[in-house]
Ligand SMILES: Nc1ncnc2c1ncn2[C@@H]1O[C@H](COP(=O)(O)OP(=O)(O)OP(=O)(O)O)[C@@H](O)[C@H]1O
């Protein structure tokens with residue numbers, strides 16, 4: 001216990017020294033007391049051994065690279081407890097029969113949200129979609145397979161368009177078809193949430209995903225497909241949206 005606290009303090013010190021004042025403010029916003037305690041619990045349970053470097057700062061979460069005891073990389077998504085995104089998440093939680101109690105406080109809702117992303121990853125992974133394998137969820141922390149090389153994540157589709165767009169799209173449609181088959185919609189699919197892993201698409205950021213019973217399922221799936229169509233049409237001008245729908249069936 002004591003030892004893991006010391007280790008955590010040391011790691012945070014290192015992360016902080018690596019940046020300027022803005023950066024330290026960012027870190028202080030992520031690592032509030034309850035979050036520090038939750039990280040410490042992951043350390044003492046042996047789920048994680050270290051936090052190494054930050055990969056991304058998003059609207060609701062920060063993503064870090066961590067390591068396990070046996071030196072394997074993990075991506076650790078830490079949902080911030082103090083950002084006011086409560087209302088934005090509600091439409092994706094309410095109506096999902098898996099989460100009848102959406103969470104009373106903002107903090108509870110972030111915990112439900114992390115659970116939701118974990119469950120969606122699990123279902124999609126089991127269905128054969130290329131998404132990071134989920135390892136652990138605890139409070140506002142999600143530990144998953146790391147998709148990166150050394151200390152950098154693989155680029156997004158937006159950052160690195162594929163060399164062979166049609167082949168890449170076909171593979172992406174396989175993943176979409178897999179989670180569709182499992183009765184899920186991604187809900188936030190776009191060129192920002194697909195990583196180009198050496199010319200193979202891996203899909204991330206699945207917290208918005210909803211099951212078929214959800215009232216917005218059809219709308220969200222249609223929006224996902226429209227986003228993918230819009231982006232790939234730039235590289236494949238002959239592509240038709242209707243044709244794309246049949247690929248995943
Ligand atoms: N499993 C992973 N392996 C490697 N890098 C990851 C992984 N998951 C996320 N990342 C990195 O973090 C970035 C943001 O991740 P993600 O899209 O899941 O969160 P987000 O966009 O911050 O979510 P939000 O909608 O809350 O802003 C990714 O673009 C990628 O660089």
Ligand SMILES: [Mg+2]
Nearest residue numbers: 058192193205
């Ligand atoms: Mg994202």
